[in-house]
């Protein structure tokens with residue numbers, strides 16, 4: 056297939072200004088902290104102050120991606136926001152972003168929803184718009200932004216988080232994305248949020264099973280009839296959607312078992328290619344659509360041009376897609392690291408009382 060070269064030209068991240076260690080939540084909920092740290096692999100939950108939301112995070116990430124990109128706002132012909140934290144059933148989150156950026160005119164502006172997969176779908180649509188020539192020389196601004204909150208005392212509470220990743224889709228200076236990808240979907244009620252409900256409903260065990268099945272299907276399609284060991288050895292890193300870090304390890308071990316590998320060999324694959332990509336996710340928690348792209352942003356840091364990585368996107372409901380990326384010349388310097396450093400350095404810790412106040416469940420003293 057002959058296509059116009061396109062990929063990720065710039066990345067910006069925005070993390071919220073508050074966080075709480077999961078050990079603090081464990082104390083609040085009278086749970087052994089090892090369940091959250093060792094059982095789920097979490098460290099911190101990133102939290103937004105009241106008044107901030109997915110639009111605030113999306114705008115922050117977009118401004119950072121634009122600030123280190125050579126083009127101008129007039130070069131943007133498409134703005135798409137993947138989110139499951141919509142502010143409105145009709146008005147797209149992209150309208151809040153466009154308003155803040157002063158983006159209007161011959162611009163396609165919309166929101167994409169498919170649980171945590173929405174950001175990847177927005178990215179794929181923007182790439183396909185570029186590759187097809189429909190972009191007519193313009194670039195796209197794609198943002199994955201979410202605030203993940205569960206109802207207090209829900210088993211998902213320690214996996215909460217928030218964050219946004221913005222990507223300019225144009226010249227593949229940060230990363231080239233291969234036109235061929237490996238999707239898989241199968242309708243299920245594993246995790247859903249009915250219209251009007253503030254928090255999601257989850258069938259925890261089913262959600263784990265759906266995620267693991269999607270991993271084996273997508274990687275099975277990538278591997279095809281080739282030797283799995285040599286296919287996976289080609290990749291420097293393997294990035295995943297991160298609902299909680301232990302989920303990713305479970306999925307890699309499951310993939311190994313599916314491929315007929317020993318547990319030790321699958322564990323080695325996880326340690327060599329996956330563990331490091333989770334560094335930022337452990338400090339942020341689940342940021343739904345942004346989680347995979349936080350992991351990809353981490354994995355690209357310092358890579359030599361041409362180094363390949365995989366990115367596995369999963370969205371409940373459920374749909375998944377495995378992408379193949381190669382680092383561009385800007386990955387070596389990775390200027391987006393300063394976004395994460397700055398946000399992690401300046402964010403303020405909440406203790407259990409601060410958390411309860413934030414969630415509107417302050418105890419009478």
Ligand code: CAA
Nearest residue numbers: 087089090093094095171210211257259262263266298371
């Ligand atoms: N010390 C060490 N480990 C402990 C422990 C302790 N004291 N107590 C428990 N554990 C371990 C358990 O053994 C378990 O580990 P294994 O699964 O390896 O056995 C782990 O801690 C978790 O314990 P439970 O299974 O008992 O936890 P739970 O049932 O209370 O909650 C959950 C787990 C269902 C995943 C819950 O966090 C949840 O509902 N999360 C939201 C749904 C989710 O993230 N699903 C993932 C796939 S769906 C998706 O990817 C979309 C998305 O973003 C949401």
